[in-house]
Amino acid sequence: MNRSSTDNWPAVREASRKALPPAVLDFIEECREREHPKSALIAVLHRVQDECGHLGRDQLNAVAQLLQVPTARVYGAATFYHFFRLRPRGRFLISVCLGTACYVKGADQVNRRLMEELGVGLGETTADGLFSLETTRCLGTCGLAPVIMINDNVHGPLKPDDIPGLLERYIQRARKEEAGGKT
Amino acid sequence: MKTDQGNSESATVRLTIDGQRVEVPDGSVVLQAAEKIGIKIPRLCYHPDLSLEGACRVCIVEVEGIDFYVASCSVPVREGMVVATNSPAIRRARRDIVELLLDNHPRDCQTCERDGNCELQNLAYAMGVRERLFEGRRKNPTADESGSAVVRHPEKCILCGRCVRVCSEIQGVFNLSQHYRGFNTVVGPAELGPMDESVCIQCGQCINVCPTAAFLEKNNTEAVWAALADPEVHVVVQTAPSIRAAIGEGFGLPVGTPATGKMITALRRLGFDAVFDTNLGADLTIVEEAHELVRRLEGGGPLPLLTSCSPGWINFLEKFYPELIEHASTCKSPMSMLSTLVREYYAPRHKIDPKRIFSVAVMPCVAKKYEAARPEHLAPDGRPYTDAVLTTRELIWMIQCYGIDFSRLPNDLFDRPLGLSSGAGDIFGTTGGVTEAALRTAAEMVGGETVGRIEFLSVRGVEGLKEAPVRLGDKELLVAVANGLNNAKRALEAAAAGRRRYHLVEVMACPGGCIGGGGQPYPPRGTKILDPEILQRRAAALYQIDDNKQLRRSHDNPAVKELYADFLGRPGGEVSHRLLHTEYRAREPRGIR
Numbered sequence: 092m093n094r095s096s097t098d099n100w101p102a103v104r105e106a107s108r109k110a111l112p113p114a115v116l117d118f119i120e121e122c123r124e125r126e127h128p129k130s131a132l133i134a135v136l137h138r139v140q141d142e143c144g145h146l147g148r149d150q151l152n153a154v155a156q157l158l159q160v161p162t163a164r165v166y167g168a169a170t171f172y173h174f175f176r177l178r179p180r181g182r183f184l185i186s187v188c189l190g191t192a193c194y195v196k197g198a199d200q201v202n203r204r205l206m207e208e209l210g211v212g213l214g215e216t217t218a219d220g221l222f223s224l225e226t227t228r229c230l231g232t233c234g235l236a237p238v239i240m241i242n243d244n245v246h247g248p249l250k251p252d253d254i255p256g257l258l259e260r261y262i263q264r265a266r267k268e269e270a271g272g273k274t
Numbered sequence: 275m276k277t278d279q280g281n282s283e284s285a286t287v288r289l290t291i292d293g294q295r296v297e298v299p300d301g302s303v304v305l306q307a308a309e310k311i312g313i314k315i316p317r318l319c320y321h322p323d324l325s326l327e328g329a330c331r332v333c334i335v336e337v338e339g340i341d342f343y344v345a346s347c348s349v350p351v352r353e354g355m356v357v358a359t360n361s362p363a364i365r366r367a368r369r370d371i372v373e374l375l376l377d378n379h380p381r382d383c384q385t386c387e388r389d390g391n392c393e394l395q396n397l398a399y400a401m402g403v404r405e406r407l408f409e410g411r412r413k414n415p416t417a418d419e420s421g422s423a424v425v426r427h428p429e430k431c432i433l434c435g436r437c438v439r440v441c442s443e444i445q446g447v448f449n450l451s452q453h454y455r456g457f458n459t460v461v462g463p464a465e466l467g468p469m470d471e472s473v474c475i476q477c478g479q480c481i482n483v484c485p486t487a488a489f490l491e492k493n494n495t496e497a498v499w500a501a502l503a504d505p506e507v508h509v510v511v512q513t514a515p516s517i518r519a520a521i522g523e524g525f526g527l528p529v530g531t532p533a534t535g536k537m538i539t540a541l542r543r544l545g546f547d548a549v550f551d552t553n554l555g556a557d558l559t560i561v562e563e564a565h566e567l568v569r570r571l572e573g574g575g576p577l578p579l580l581t582s583c584s585p586g587w588i589n590f591l592e593k594f595y596p597e598l599i600e601h602a603s604t605c606k607s608p609m610s611m612l613s614t615l616v617r618e619y620y621a622p623r624h625k626i627d628p629k630r631i632f633s634v635a636v637m638p639c640v641a642k643k644y645e646a647a648r649p650e651h652l653a654p655d656g657r658p659y660t661d662a663v664l665t666t667r668e669l670i671w672m673i674q675c676y677g678i679d680f681s682r683l684p685n686d687l688f689d690r691p692l693g694l695s696s697g698a699g700d701i702f703g704t705t706g707g708v709t710e711a712a713l714r715t716a717a718e719m720v721g722g723e724t725v726g727r728i729e730f731l732s733v734r735g736v737e738g739l740k741e742a743p744v745r746l747g748d749k750e751l752l753v754a755v756a757n758g759l760n761n762a763k764r765a766l767e768a769a770a771a772g773r774r775r776y777h778l779v780e781v782m783a784c785p786g787g788c789i790g791g792g793g794q795p796y797p798p799r800g801t802k803i804l805d806p807e808i809l810q811r812r813a814a815a816l817y818q819i820d821d822n823k824q825l826r827r828s829h830d831n832p833a834v835k836e837l838y839a840d841f842l843g844r845p846g847g848e849v850s851h852r853l854l855h856t857e858y859r860a861r862e863p864r865g866i867r
Contacts, residue, residue, distance in 0.1 A: 097596045097597060097599040097600060097858075097859065097860050098596055098597030098860070099596050099860035099862070099864060100596075100597070100864070103862070103864045148465065151464075151465075152464075152863065155464075155866060156864065156866070159866050159867070160866060161442070161448030161449075161451070161464075161473075161865075161866045162464035162465075162472075162473065162863065162866065163448060163449055163450055163451035163462075163463055163464040163472075163473075164448065164451050165464070166451065166453060166464045166465055166466075167451035167452055167453055170453045170454045170455075171452075171453075171454065171455045
């Protein structure tokens with residue numbers, strides 16, 4: 092049969108390759124050489140999130156094309172697992188511990204105050220892209236209950252009224268880093 | 275896992291169901307064994323043509339030795355098995371299961387499009403759900419009404435997964451998937467985005483297999499009512515071949531009753547000013563396409579020629595196989611040919627201002643709604659040649675709404691000249707029909723013998739893909755006929771890999787062809803959608819109409835001859851090329867094959 096110039100595959104492939112970092116492209120290539128490349132979908136999504144921080148629309152579509160897994164299925168997998176993030180995460184990820192000890196010590200009030208101060212719900216990110224809010228189970232620092240983690244730092248024990256000051260420290264830090272980056 | 279009963283092994287298994295002994299092929303499931311002795315276990319997510327889902331749990335039964343209820347759709351039969359399908363406890367459990375399905379379902383039956391045709395409603399009644407005891411949390415997923423052909427109402431979805439399966443297993447499109455999980459699960463296209471921006475090919479089979487109204491065609495009846503009520507507007511209607519073979523089902527006539535005459539009377543009573551026949555468009559398509567085939571056989575273009583009348587298939591070609599676009603016939607679909615002629619030929623001949631014309635097409639097809647809106651099918655003034663497309667279901671509803679007693683209507687005839695057609699046009703509605711019609715005319719063009727009814731042989735193991743050698747003049751052709759796009763895929767892959775040297779490949783997107791289209795009537799209560807027997811009876815109605823016609827070949831149709839003599843010139847000529855042909859292009863998102 093004639094395969095004519097109406098074929099858009101080269102263009103689609105090129106656009107897909109542009110949407111993904113080289114490390115992910117290499118990994119997809121590696122998967123394609125193995126048996127059952129489609130079963131590598133979740134592993135590929137992990138790589139994308141590692142490299143890009145989240146799974147964006149362009150990245151998911153690109154994975155679908157390059158791995159030849161239907162796009163609807165790629166989205167099905169990406170939305171099924173809590174681990175995958177479809178939106179960019181904030182610069183500071185706040186994880187509120189809702190383990191038993193923290194909960195008994197008032198984590199819920201801390202959590203509510205965080206939502207109030209930030210103006211976002213759980214799983215959301217502030218409009219300025221600074222903070223994302225999530226909950227987590229026991230962080231293993233029950234002696235400090237109630238605790239939250241902001242990126243890799245543990246803060247506790249906390250009272251709701253500590254929240255504004257704590258957030259302010261991170262905002263100042265971000266400002267300083269930005270100013271530093273500019274000079 | 276497929277559950278076809280066509281098991282090649284002769285081994286059988288004997289079991290007892292409700293005290294009756296039954297012998298079935300090994301590999302059957304309990305539900306199928308029960309059917310054999312007249313026990314129809316209630317079911318919902320099960321469909322014999324689709325893979326097993328086992329999601330709804332409605333078909334539970336008791337099996338001796340197992341101390342919990344099992345889903346009879348997914349339990350294979352075993353020698354000596356003892357099954358009970360009924361006991362007060364089972365019936366109560368089934369009722370509770372259906373009641374829980376309803377718990378998260380809107381209470382809007384009276385205002386729902388599928389009121390009276392809803393499998394969930396029928397099931398709830400049959401199971402004896404008479405009150406709703408549970409009042410739980412509701413999910414409120416966002417509806418998508420943006421589609422030009424298919425709209426989505428996920429709040430009505432009960433997660434049976436039939437649409438996901440038909441879209442992937444029958445159509446090979448894989449546009450639908452379950453998103454999120456648990457209580458928040460929603461079925462839809464990638465990203466739950468707008469239907470028209472997905473890889474959806476608009477065939478509407480998701481609408482057909484949905485037990486509720488989670489998928490529906492875009493309703494276009496309002497625009498048609500408005501045009502009919504406006505005395506300034508000249509409202510023209512055309513009906514596709516498959517409508518006459520199925521419309522009677524909406525009014526209690528047996529499946530497969532040809533109802534051409536009553537349908538025409540009903541359309542006149544609704545107030546249409548002229549009633550034309552898409553079959554004439556089909557006759558023209560045949561003449562143009564046969565001409566194209568003969569020209570290509572003589573070395574003027576790529577082979578195989580791919581037919582182009584099924585808009586779902588054309589969408590599939592553009593999204594999934596764009597590299598094969600130049601194989602496709604450039605013929606517009608019969609609908610678009612006829613709509614073009616209504617504006618360009620009928621209006622000036624009858625001194626009607628084309629601006630006053632409102633052109634309606636009644637189609638068995640949901641994708642035709644999308645086709646009508648394509649920029650390629652706009653008239654030079656920017657309006658679409660086809661102003662509104664109604665499905666068979668929508669027309670049935672309009673006739674009911676108007677208070678017309680369809681079954682008692684007298685017969686009437688189509689208006690001339692755009693209503694005169696040959697039998698070749700009628701059989702366009704069923705798989706294989708386009709090929710047969712085209713070869714009747716192509717044979718004449720090459721001066722060969724008339725081609726009779728073609729006996730297609732199934733390609734090994736595939737019901738929906740058939741092929742046949744056909745003698746055309748001094749040439750031996752190999753033609754393939756596919757219905758259901760997974761079967762089209764098989765034919766295309768075989769041709770691309772050089773395993774088959776087809777000359778002509780006919781593709782109809784829907785199972786059985788247009789008679790099984792996404793816009794056809796929902797099956798009568800108690801029968802299943804896509805039932806081969808329903809499709810066969812509708813097809814038989816079309817063949818019966820064809821057999822009863824004097825005119826059997828498209829090019830013998832006097833209306834066709836007159837059109838070419840007065841207006842179009844010759845097949846494949848300048849005028850017909852401008853008005854009756856179209857073009858295709860690769861479209862994104864590109865489908866994953």
